[in-house]
Amino acid sequence: MKNALTPTVELLQNVDNILAKYSLNKKGYDIIHIRMGDNYLFSHGKVNIAVLIERKICKMVNMSKHYIILSDNAHIKQHLKKYDNFHTEESSTIVHL
Numbered sequence: 001m002k003n004a005l006t007p008t009v010e011l012l013q014n015v016d017n018i019l020a021k022y023s024l025n026k027k028g029y030d031i032i033h034i035r036m037g038d039n040y041l042f043s044h045g046k047v048n049i050a051v052l053i054e055r056k057i058c059k060m061v062n063m064s065k066h067y068i069i070l071s072d073n074a075h076i077k078q079h080l081k082k083y084d085n086f087h088t089e090e091s092s093t094i095v096h097l
Contacts, residue, residue, distance in 0.1 A: 011070075014089050018068050022087045029087075032057060034071040050079040058083075 007015075019026065034053065053076060061067060069088045071077050077088040 014070075015068060018087050018089055022066070024066055024087070029066040029068055030061075031068045031070060032061070032086075034069065034073065034076055036071070036073050036076070050076055054079060 015031070018024070019029070036049075057080070063083075063085060066085050066087065069077055069080050069086050071088075080086045081088055
C-alpha cells in the first residue's frame with residue numbers, strides 16, 4: 001500500500017519547482033489535490049463547477065496558510081490562482097501521484 005501512495009519523481013519535482021518559485025519552505029504548505037478532468041468541467045455547463053469547488057475549498061482551509069493546488073483540470077487551477085496563498089504549477093501537463 002505504501003508504494004501506491006508514494007509520489008512519483010515527476011510530482012516531487014513539480015512540487016519542488018512550485019516551492020522555489022514562491023519561496024516556500026518544505027514545511028510551510030499543504031497540498032490540495034483536485035481530480036476531475038477538463039472534460040467533466042465543460043460537459044456539465046449548467047453549473048459553474050469551478051465556483052462551487054472554490055467556495056467549498058475556501059470554507060475548509062485556513063486562508064493564512066499556503067497551499068499547492070495539484071489538479072488535472074487547467075480551469076480549476078487557473079480559477080484558484082487568484083488567491084495569493086494558492087500556488088499552482090504553470091505546466092499544463094497532468095502529473096499523477
